[in-house]
Amino acid sequence: MQHMTAAPGLDRELKKGSAELLILSLVEDQPRHGYDLSKLIETRSGGRLTFRVASLYPLLYRLEKRGWIQGRWIEKAGQRRRRYYRLTTAGAKVLEAQRHTWREFVDAISRITGVEHA
Amino acid sequence: MPEWPRRINEEMRQHLDDEYAALRARGVSHDHAMRTLAGDVEAAASLRPRPVDSLTADVRYALRGLGQRPGFTAVVMLTLALGIGATTAVFTVVDAVMLRPYSYADMDRIVALAETTRAGQTMSIAWQNFQDWRAQSGVFDALGLYRPMVVNLTGGAQPERLVASLASADVFRALGIPPIAGRAFSRDEDGVAAARVALVSERFWRSHFNASADAVGASLTLNGEPYTIVGVLPEGMRFPSRLTDVWLPLGLFVPTFPADRGAHPGLFAIAKVKAGISIEHATAEMDTIARRLEQQYPLSNNEHTVAVVPYYEQIVQNIRPALLMLMGAVAFVLLIGCANLANLMLAKAEGRQRELAIREALGATRWRLFQQLLTESVLMALGGGLLGVLVAWWGVKAFVASGPSTVPRLDLVAVDLRVLTFALLVSLGTGIAFGLAPALRASAVELAAAMRDAAGSRATAERLRSLLVVGEVALAIVLLTGAGLALRSFAALTAIDLGFDPSRVVTLRVALPNARYPELPRWIAFHRELAARAAAIPGVEAAGLNSAVPLESGGAESEVRYEGQPLPKSVHEDATMCLFQAVTPEYFRLLGLTLLDGRLLDTRDEQVGSPPVIVVDQAWSRRFFPKGTAVGQRLHEGGCNTCPWVTVVGVVSGVKYSGLDAPDEGTVYQTVAARGPGATEQITSRARYLILRTRADAAVVLPAVQQVLREMDPALPLSEVVTQTVRSTGWS
Numbered sequence: 001m002q003h004m005t006a007a008p009g010l011d012r013e014l015k016k017g018s019a020e021l022l023i024l025s026l027v028e029d030q031p032r033h034g035y036d037l038s039k040l041i042e043t044r045s046g047g048r049l050t051f052r053v054a055s056l057y058p059l060l061y062r063l064e065k066r067g068w069i070q071g072r073w074i075e076k077a078g079q080r081r082r083r084y085y086r087l088t089t090a091g092a093k094v095l096e097a098q099r100h101t102w103r104e105f106v107d108a109i110s111r112i113t114g115v116e117h118a
Numbered sequence: 119m120p121e122w123p124r125r126i127n128e129e130m131r132q133h134l135d136d137e138y139a140a141l142r143a144r145g146v147s148h149d150h151a152m153r154t155l156a157g158d159v160e161a162a163a164s165l166r167p168r169p170v171d172s173l174t175a176d177v178r179y180a181l182r183g184l185g186q187r188p189g190f191t192a193v194v195m196l197t198l199a200l201g202i203g204a205t206t207a208v209f210t211v212v213d214a215v216m217l218r219p220y221s222y223a224d225m226d227r228i229v230a231l232a233e234t235t236r237a238g239q240t241m242s243i244a245w246q247n248f249q250d251w252r253a254q255s256g257v258f259d260a261l262g263l264y265r266p267m268v269v270n271l272t273g274g275a276q277p278e279r280l281v282a283s284l285a286s287a288d289v290f291r292a293l294g295i296p297p298i299a300g301r302a303f304s305r306d307e308d309g310v311a312a313a314r315v316a317l318v319s320e321r322f323w324r325s326h327f328n329a330s331a332d333a334v335g336a337s338l339t340l341n342g343e344p345y346t347i348v349g350v351l352p353e354g355m356r357f358p359s360r361l362t363d364v365w366l367p368l369g370l371f372v373p374t375f376p377a378d379r380g381a382h383p384g385l386f387a388i389a390k391v392k393a394g395i396s397i398e399h400a401t402a403e404m405d406t407i408a409r410r411l412e413q414q415y416p417l418s419n420n421e422h423t424v425a426v427v428p429y430y431e432q433i434v435q436n437i438r439p440a441l442l443m444l445m446g447a448v449a450f451v452l453l454i455g456c457a458n459l460a461n462l463m464l465a466k467a468e469g470r471q472r473e474l475a476i477r478e479a480l481g482a483t484r485w486r487l488f489q490q491l492l493t494e495s496v497l498m499a500l501g502g503g504l505l506g507v508l509v510a511w512w513g514v515k516a517f518v519a520s521g522p523s524t525v526p527r528l529d530l531v532a533v534d535l536r537v538l539t540f541a542l543l544v545s546l547g548t549g550i551a552f553g554l555a556p557a558l559r560a561s562a563v564e565l566a567a568a569m570r571d572a573a574g575s576r577a578t579a580e581r582l583r584s585l586l587v588v589g590e591v592a593l594a595i596v597l598l599t600g601a602g603l604a605l606r607s608f609a610a611l612t613a614i615d616l617g618f619d620p621s622r623v624v625t626l627r628v629a630l631p632n633a634r635y636p637e638l639p640r641w642i643a644f645h646r647e648l649a650a651r652a653a654a655i656p657g658v659e660a661a662g663l664n665s666a667v668p669l670e671s672g673g674a675e676s677e678v679r680y681e682g683q684p685l686p687k688s689v690h691e692d693a694t695m696c697l698f699q700a701v702t703p704e705y706f707r708l709l710g711l712t713l714l715d716g717r718l719l720d721t722r723d724e725q726v727g728s729p730p731v732i733v734v735d736q737a738w739s740r741r742f743f744p745k746g747t748a749v750g751q752r753l754h755e756g757g758c759n760t761c762p763w764v765t766v767v768g769v770v771s772g773v774k775y776s777g778l779d780a781p782d783e784g785t786v787y788q789t790v791a792a793r794g795p796g797a798t799e800q801i802t803s804r805a806r807y808l809i810l811r812t813r814a815d816a817a818v819v820l821p822a823v824q825q826v827l828r829e830m831d832p833a834l835p836l837s838e839v840v841t842q843t844v845r846s847t848g849w850s
Contacts, residue, residue: 034129035136053133053158057126083129 019059020068021102022049024087024095027069031086034060060085068094134158172486176493183494190466191498194459198502198548201452203509206533206541208448210514212441213537214530216434221354223294224390228429229397231261231387231404236421242382244418245375247411251387251424254407257400261389262289263368266358268805270631270835273339277835279629280322282340282364283357284371292390293357299323300334300349303367312369316345322363323350340364342633342833357388360529380418388429401426433526443600450597452544456552457590461583463495463556474560488561495553496546503545507538555582617773618668618709622659624816625667626823628834629805642791645806646724648830649702655822657814662705663790663806665698668773678786680742680753681763696738697775697785698755700793700806706733706770708811715739716749716768724791731788733768738784764788 026037037060038051063069068091075081087095134155141151184191222228233247234240243251243263252261264285271278290302298320307315316338318326327333338345345366356362375383391400404424412419427435467474474487511533518531525531559582628648635641645663652661676698703719714736723731732753739748752763772782790806812819827834 035133038133053130057129057133060129061126080132082132083125 018102019051019055020063021095021098023059023063023085024068024091024098027085027087028092028095031072031084033082033084035082037085063091067091172489173493176490177497179490180494180497184498187466190462191501194462194498195502195505197455197459198499198545199505199509201448201455202499202503202506202541202544202548203513204448205445205452205544206506206510206537207513207517208441208444209540210510210533210537211517211525211531212445213540214527214532215437215441215525218527218530218536220430221295221352221356222429224393225430226428227259227391227393228292229389229391229400230425230427230429230432231389232425232427233382233422234425236423240425243385243387244379244382245372245385246379247419247422248385248387250411251404251407254410255403257392257395257403258292258389259392260288260291261387262286262292263385263387264289264358265371265384265386266362268629269340269364269366270342270629270833271338271340271364272342272833274326277833279835280340280363281359281361282366283359283362284368285317285365286368289357289365289388290351292388293355294390295351295355295357297349298352299331300347302349302351303365307367307369309369310372312367314343314345314370315348315367316340317349317351317365318347319351319355319363320353338364340366341631356527358386360527378418379415397426397428437525447597447600450593452548454590454593454597456548457586457593459495459552460555461586461590463553464559464583464586467491467556467560470560484561488557491557491560492550492553495557496549499545499549499552500542502548503541506545507533507541510537510541555586615774616668617771618711620668622812622816623709624810624812624819626808626810626820627805628808628827630831630834632804634831634833635804641804644830645702645790648808648826649704651826651830652808652810652823653704655819655826657812657819657822659811659813660704660708661808661810662708663700663702664705664809665700665790665793665806666775667807667809668709668775676755676786678753678755680751696741696783698793699775699785699787700790701787702790705787705809708809709773711773712771714769714771715747716766718768718770719787719789724789726791730762730764730792731767732764733770733787734766735770735772735782735785735787737772737782738786739769741784 022041023037026032026040032040034056038053038056042050060069060071064071064085067088069085070088071083071085073081074084137155137158138151141154142148146154219225231243231251232240233243242265248263255261262285264283266281266283269280269282271280285303286308287303287305288308290296296302297317300317302317303315306312318333318338323329323333327336333347333350336347338347351365375381375385391397401424404426408419408423412422514531514533518528628645630641630644635644649661649663652658655661675695678696701719703721703724706713706718716733719731719733722728734748742748743751748766748769751766753766754761755764770787772785774782775785808823810819810823
């Protein structure tokens, strides 16, 4: 279950849990399509995190199936139809919980390693 | 399931297009952009659902669908369980009897030989004829002679009766079965100088010697004589019968064979035809030899030839027609079930046309829909098959427990891996058979038409369903006709009058070995005393003796010639043979036979020196003296024209001795004293049956009878205790 390729040093387990968190976070404010999501992750992580095509879309499919996000085909004039995903109420709760867990996790690591938040 | 890869594909395609456009916008060349994206394209392509995935999904989807229609699913599965169960049960018997390989080497070259008249009447082989066959034939690798027999084993805690056979060395060579310990018989042991040696079965070796190597060389007391075990034969040796535990060398018994070529002392042959020689060729050669012997010995061998039958055929020939008929019948039941279910599925599929149309609109291909529908029917068939195996297991168990004696290899009849594989294949085949037409039709759904519920598609479905119903009715008629005929013959058999009241009748077989009872007076005295003491046991209403038991085809066939009967043209004129029973005077009263004319046998007739008399039954009287009475008529027995005349003193009602469906050709009753065995006769023909009519339950009386026997001769085993009610109803 490796969803992302990333700079060396980031542990596989971390990535596994964080991939869902990243997607949910990015669709929190506004609906986004897959390509948009992948570009945002790449640019905001400064190129450290990238999603493979073959990982991103099955992940979106699974998240939608769990009811955390909802996709809709939207056609805009002169463009092909694209599937936009938005966060559902259930997804919002999951995102909240995951954020909390993540924060606690990072805090715990920081206390032990003495590394401060970046 | 079918829509997700399509959706993801579309999204991934767009993603790659977007990426390509972005790269090109940054001035990257087409080739470079393509190389950059190559990894992603490959990974995306590998995302296509594998067939296993789609199968798993189909199964899951089908299970969910079936779960939503529990009533329908249960009806289908139960129908299939019965059809597949019956088919599997019958196959279990067919497999054990006909298909499973035999342990004998080159089974297709093993043949059974017997003498027959040219009219087709089979008889055992005259010893003198066999010697000529062996000397003159050149088509066999081995030509062995055997005779099934029964022996008493003594010396252990309890005397036992063992199924045995005498056998020449070639019997084992013909069957190609080497012993697992020790040796088989050598050709020297076919001669009169043979030592008292014996071969035992693996079963006997385990039960009596704990499979110890010391068994070879150990001694057995059989019929009062000591024998040394020289070998143990493996489990696969089931010849002449699967129950045979002991084989004794032929040579020892040669002196007991009649010197007359016209006598047929129960000997039969088994042989292996040489490689490359056909059965037809072997038959032709044996016929040539038979013709030669016929010329040489016209009196005994007139119109005689040799029957050469493949051994496998001999085993299965009686049961094969019944088994194949049964297999056909159950296959019909299964087919009717399939047609029924196909109909049901069609009706159901029509109701699902909208669902299927919607799924096709969502991207499911017709092939996928077809696969999906077929998965449903195959799943139901597998479920039905599983229940069917339970039905078969139960059916086979009941069948084996009923112990039909006409089924060879009955002990091998069991639901095993082969049967399970068969059940699996039948289930899959059934699933496809009843699911194919509905799946084809339903998956070929016209989108627009389906949404409109068009009349045209309905008409096609109607035609298909009518066709199925017609087929079904045709099959059912065939099946019902067959079942009706079978029921009629069953009813005819059960309506037959046995000639006696079988309730509370118990029979016990007593076999006195000639080693300890060689003289006739002693043998007669033993039986008289036994009958008298048994009659005195509380709970016993009457006790008598006979040389056979009704319905069991026992008794001695012998030739009779009444006074004034014209001499025969051939020595084998059927009309002169009839059944002799050796009884004590109490026998008639015991079985409740009616005296129709003259008098019954009484104690006078048992006295030494009394004039020889017989009582005959009605069938005999009608056969030989249809116009007058048989009483007072005189006859010679066994073709002996110089023997004293035997006079008919009475006619009694008939009893079915040869089985329910055998024609009644007449029975002759003589006293046990008049029909004692010769000193050299084998134990099988020396055996007599003690027949009791009890007042109480047989279980109460039997221990007392056993006690009497033990007091009279502690080394005597008591065997074949059967109550007549069981025997007369257990024939099927």
